[in-house]
Amino acid sequence: MGKTVKIAISLPADLLEALEKERQARSESRSQFFREAVEQLLRQKRLQEAVTQYVQGYRAEPESDEEVAAVQQASMGALRLEDWS
DSSP states (O other): OOOOOOOOOOOOHHHHHHHHHHHHHHTOOHHHHHHHHHHHHHHHHHHHHHHHHHHHHHHHSOOOHHHHHHHHHHHHHHHHTSOOO
16 A cells, blocks of 8 residues: 555445444444555446447447357257256
8 A cells, every 4th residue: 555645535424423433333444444455446337337338339330140050059069968867
């Protein structure tokens, strides 16, 4: 981790109370709790952006009927190799 910087934030009292209960249940410092919460939020944002890009790409260039048929044929070939007994 690089250089750390202190910040001050304002929270509604009920939100602070809820996060304090959760933080204490986890035996974490406030800094650790907020750091992990922000990291998780940023991971989720990056994941959602990746999914959005994937969907946009798929919509712009979906697979062709030939590609679907090739995947189905390959799948059937792989399934025939399985021992189903």
